[in-house]
Amino acid sequence: MDSNRRQFLRYSLTVLGAAAAGEVACRCVRAAAASNEVPSGAAMPALTPDHQVVDARTGAAISTSPDSARQGVPGRRWIMVIDLAKCDGCGKCISACSKMHFVPPDRQWIKVLRMQESEKTAPYFFPQPCYQCDNPPCTKVCPVDATFKRSDGVVLIDNERCIGCRFCMAACPYGARSFNWGTPHDPPQALEKGYSPEYGYPRRIGTVEKCDFCPDMAEMGMFPACVGICPMGAMYYGDENEDAVTNAQGETQRLSQLLMDRSGYRQMEELGTKPRVYYLPPKNRMFAPPSPLTKD
Amino acid sequence: MSDAKSNNVERDMLATLGPPGFAHKFLVIALGLVVAWALVAYIHQLRIGLAATAMSDYFSWGVYIVNFVFFIGISMAGSLISAMLRLSNAHWRHPISRLAEAITVFALLVAGPMVIIDMGRPDRFLHVIRYGRLQSPILWDMLSLTSYLAGSFLYLYVPMIPDLAILRDTPGLSRWRQKLYGTLAMRWTGTPNQYRNLDRAVSVMAIVILPVAVSIHTVTAWLFGMTLRPGWHSTIIGPDFVIGALYSGVAAVITAIVLFRYFLRLQAHIPVDHLRKLAKLMLVFGLAYAYFVVNEHVGAAYTGESVERPLLEKMISGHYAIQFWAMIFVGLVLPLLMLVTPLGRTISGISLAALLVNIGMWLKRYIIVVPTLASPFMPPREGAHLAYVPTWVEWSITAGGFAAFLLMFILFSKVFPIISIWEVDQTQWPRPAGMPAIPSAAAAVLA
Amino acid sequence: MKLVLFITWVLLLWPWAAFAQTTQPAISLTTDIEDGKKMVQASVSLNGKPIENVILQYFVQRTFGNLPIGQDTTLDDGTSAVAFPSDLPGASDGKLHLIVRIKAPAQYSAVSTSAAFPADVQPAPVAEFPRALWAPHAPLALTVSIFVILAGVWLSYFFVFSRILAIRKGG
Numbered sequence: 001m002d003s004n005r006r007q008f009l010r011y012s013l014t015v016l017g018a019a020a021a022g023e024v025a026c027r028c029v030r031a032a033a034a035s036n037e038v039p040s041g042a043a044m045p046a047l048t049p050d051h052q053v054v055d056a057r058t059g060a061a062i063s064t065s066p067d068s069a070r071q072g073v074p075g076r077r078w079i080m081v082i083d084l085a086k087c088d089g090c091g092k093c094i095s096a097c098s099k100m101h102f103v104p105p106d107r108q109w110i111k112v113l114r115m116q117e118s119e120k121t122a123p124y125f126f127p128q129p130c131y132q133c134d135n136p137p138c139t140k141v142c143p144v145d146a147t148f149k150r151s152d153g154v155v156l157i158d159n160e161r162c163i164g165c166r167f168c169m170a171a172c173p174y175g176a177r178s179f180n181w182g183t184p185h186d187p188p189q190a191l192e193k194g195y196s197p198e199y200g201y202p203r204r205i206g207t208v209e210k211c212d213f214c215p216d217m218a219e220m221g222m223f224p225a226c227v228g229i230c231p232m233g234a235m236y237y238g239d240e241n242e243d244a245v246t247n248a249q250g251e252t253q254r255l256s257q258l259l260m261d262r263s264g265y266r267q268m269e270e271l272g273t274k275p276r277v278y279y280l281p282p283k284n285r286m287f288a289p290p291s292p293l294t295k296d
Numbered sequence: 297m298s299d300a301k302s303n304n305v306e307r308d309m310l311a312t313l314g315p316p317g318f319a320h321k322f323l324v325i326a327l328g329l330v331v332a333w334a335l336v337a338y339i340h341q342l343r344i345g346l347a348a349t350a351m352s353d354y355f356s357w358g359v360y361i362v363n364f365v366f367f368i369g370i371s372m373a374g375s376l377i378s379a380m381l382r383l384s385n386a387h388w389r390h391p392i393s394r395l396a397e398a399i400t401v402f403a404l405l406v407a408g409p410m411v412i413i414d415m416g417r418p419d420r421f422l423h424v425i426r427y428g429r430l431q432s433p434i435l436w437d438m439l440s441l442t443s444y445l446a447g448s449f450l451y452l453y454v455p456m457i458p459d460l461a462i463l464r465d466t467p468g469l470s471r472w473r474q475k476l477y478g479t480l481a482m483r484w485t486g487t488p489n490q491y492r493n494l495d496r497a498v499s500v501m502a503i504v505i506l507p508v509a510v511s512i513h514t515v516t517a518w519l520f521g522m523t524l525r526p527g528w529h530s531t532i533i534g535p536d537f538v539i540g541a542l543y544s545g546v547a548a549v550i551t552a553i554v555l556f557r558y559f560l561r562l563q564a565h566i567p568v569d570h571l572r573k574l575a576k577l578m579l580v581f582g583l584a585y586a587y588f589v590v591n592e593h594v595g596a597a598y599t600g601e602s603v604e605r606p607l608l609e610k611m612i613s614g615h616y617a618i619q620f621w622a623m624i625f626v627g628l629v630l631p632l633l634m635l636v637t638p639l640g641r642t643i644s645g646i647s648l649a650a651l652l653v654n655i656g657m658w659l660k661r662y663i664i665v666v667p668t669l670a671s672p673f674m675p676p677r678e679g680a681h682l683a684y685v686p687t688w689v690e691w692s693i694t695a696g697g698f699a700a701f702l703l704m705f706i707l708f709s710k711v712f713p714i715i716s717i718w719e720v721d722q723t724q725w726p727r728p729a730g731m732p733a734i735p736s737a738a739a740a741v742l743a
Numbered sequence: 744m745k746l747v748l749f750i751t752w753v754l755l756l757w758p759w760a761a762f763a764q765t766t767q768p769a770i771s772l773t774t775d776i777e778d779g780k781k782m783v784q785a786s787v788s789l790n791g792k793p794i795e796n797v798i799l800q801y802f803v804q805r806t807f808g809n810l811p812i813g814q815d816t817t818l819d820d821g822t823s824a825v826a827f828p829s830d831l832p833g834a835s836d837g838k839l840h841l842i843v844r845i846k847a848p849a850q851y852s853a854v855s856t857s858a859a860f861p862a863d864v865q866p867a868p869v870a871e872f873p874r875a876l877w878a879p880h881a882p883l884a885l886t887v888s889i890f891v892i893l894a895g896v897w898l899s900y901f902f903v904f905s906r907i908l909a910i911r912k913g914g
Contacts, residue, residue, distance in 0.1 A: 075866065143424050179356060180416070241832055253810070429879070430885055430886055450903050450904070454906075487913065493906040
């Protein structure tokens with residue numbers, strides 16, 4: 001009697017386990033089908049918890065050499081929309097970006113500025129990454145093609161080639177770039193993988209760096225660090241070719257519709273740089289604006 | 297020219313090539329020490345990177361670029377004196393054209409390294425040749441600088457050939473001098489054919505060097521003009537730099553002449569009248585440059601345009617007011633006033649004015665580079681450091697640049713005659729019969 | 744014994760719970776032309792019977808999230824429809840991957856289905872970078888101008904050099 005019961009219990013638990021596993025497997029398959037497209041190509045890149053890019057099938061590390069980084073992800077045109085009505089200036093985007101790219105504390109790849117155009121206009125918080133311009137003043141002046149524009153819209157820097165002339169820094173009207181004036185002190189985690197212009201570390205002394213729109217993440221359907229962390233959902237990211245942008249809360253909007261409805265604009269459009277970051281004006285904010293800037 | 301004087305030129309020039317006196321030795325050692333100290337500073341910078349300077353993400357260019365633009369600026373001297381005055385048949389340029397052309401060569405030889413010193417990765421200098429992009433104004437500057445340097449070398453050397461021949465034929469010189477002059481004299485013996493070739497070569501250089509000189513200042517200006525920044529993105533920045541170069545170039549020539557006249561006792565061969573003529577040129581260029589300075593700023597002052605106004609305020613009454621007004625007074629008002637008074641006819645007055653112009657024009661380059669960097673379009677982020685005070689490394693290398701420039705000049709004057717003997721004393725290599733005394737440029741080329 | 748039977752009944756039911764989606768409604772997706780407009784039509788049925796008053800949300804799958812394109816309630820024949828997004832560019836395979844999810848009633852709210860349809864619009868083809876100031880290859884006019892100017896200058900230098908050699912030869 002005992003052994004029969006035991007057998008029966010064992011059988012039931014097995015069936016339960018199989019059912020549970022089956023349920024989990026079904027859910028996973030559905031989730032996978034609903035979210036990312038599997039990128040085409042020989043390898044299936046996946047990101048490990050310690051930010052190593054490996055081939056999902058073999059587990060081998062995939063390195064992006066500086067030369068291969070010049071090829072954009074085919075068929076993509078990355079674009080960002082920042083809703084100034086939602087940005088409360090918390091600065092989590094700065095922390096997330098700095099953490100992901102091991103950015104030293106003396107510089108910021110994405111800045112959150114307090115802006116106020118004139119005395120009577122509204123003050124607001126203004127997240128400013130690199131705009132990856134379509135008519136980039138920086139790539140024009142680079143004497144050695146170290147900073148370059150890719151087909152997927154991203155402007156990257158190859159620090160194996162940069163000669164440190166800093167002409168790009170003089171040319172950028174938005175002040176998006178920083179320079180490695182002294183010996184870089186990258187933490188050990190940053191030295192674990194080979195250099196690639198797609199993420200910008202390990203750093204080299206005497207070279208330039210800036211926000212890169214996290215193209216290695218975007219290629220795998222993952223948000224750039226700043227977009228993915230924004231608790232207000234103020235930052236939207238997407239592929240212009242898909243005419244859709246999504247924020248960290250998963251709200252997906254049609255890009256053209258969003259810009260039309262909310263009167264999107266680009267910063268200093270008159271300069272003709274054609275930025276790839278659009279802003280939505282800070283109207284109908286749900287929280288208090290920053291205090292007005294004192295005249296200095 | 298009397299025979300007494302003609303003998304004097306050769307004699308006096310040979311004297312300058314003789315054993316070095318105390319002043320020469322002292323200057324060479326002192327300047328050498330300054331250059332050596334600059335090397336120490338540069339090695340320090342190579343070891344810790346550009347963090348040895350006061351430059352930062354906002355002030356991404358500094359004193360090195362100021363020095364670069366300044367030395368490019370005074371390089372106009374040679375083209376002006378040698379080429380412009382030659383083409384306008386101004387004979388009074390003869391004693392000073394070689395000195396002026398030497399200024400050009402040595403200024404360019406300091407300007408080039410100054411840019412390499414400013415690079416974050418000088419070890420990758422060859423990338424510019426290997427991966428160079430023709431769209432970049434830096435490439436234009438490099439191509440122009442090498443062309444101008446090569447042309448200036450040629451233009452310094454070719455008119456010196458007959459002088460080298462004189463020295464080759466002078467007995468009693470040391471062995472290395474004999475070998476040097478013998479090789480470089482190109483077997484000159486003053487035959488009609490040689491004269492014809494010389495005339496052609498010099499005339500072609502005089503014509504070609506002028507657009508090249510204009511190009512070097514224009515593309516240097518376009519390093520700033522092709523950006524979007526206030527103060528730099530100006531339509532007149534090209535001509536501004538050219539006129540500024542003429543102005544500071546003449547001032548450099550005057551300063552050099554005054555110094556060489558004194559130290560090498562060349563008063564007989566470079567009369568005061570030459571200095572007065574150069575002073576007149578300096579006055580004209582100074583007035584033209586003042587016109588440009590007014591044009592630069594009056595637009596922003598009148599319209600109060602949002603990006604230009606903070607920059608102008610910084611210069612007129614803000615953080616950079618001292619440097620700006622010093623530049624105006626020291627570089628423009630004072631020297632030009634001096635030149636229109638009787639003071640402008642005396643040697644001390646002229647040399648002081650020229651020195652003030654040199655100082656003022658260095659300040660002007662500083663005013664061009666730094667205040668614009670202090671006026672970014674976007675407000676600085678919280679905690680950003682917005683000041684630029686050059687470090688000892690930058691000042692040491694600046695001093696080293698000036699010292700190297702002077703040192704090269706002094707050493708040059710010990711090896712080669714600083715005054716062109718054969719052009720001042722035309723009995724040395726008499727022009728063959730039937731050849732026009734000073735052929736016009738066109739005739740020489742077509743002959 | 745009752746205890747054993749009860750436990751058996753419970754244990755037998757749990758596996759069924761895991762496969763409970765077979766008792767959930769099924770959604771089928773098609774495209775259709777209604778009044779001259781292209782529509783996406785979804786029909787909801789449970790064990791073959793159409794269900795009315797089910798609120799369905801329609802999405803198009805995009806890289807970072809699902810773009811809502813509409814919401815509709817099923818009629819008595821279990822069908823609902825929204826306009827097909829004819830101006831929305833397709834994915835890299837040229838298709839629009841649609842997802843339809845049940846929003847209400849609550850007991851069905853986990854149910855969804857997806858299907859791919861050819862898109863009416865494709866993203867603009869990515870051209871090779873033209874010659875441009877900001878691109879790797881310079882505009883032809885710039886390259887030619889620089890070459891012509893430099894050639895003119897350096898040819899003059901070579902001429903001068905040839906005159907120097909001529910002087911050397913004795914003129």
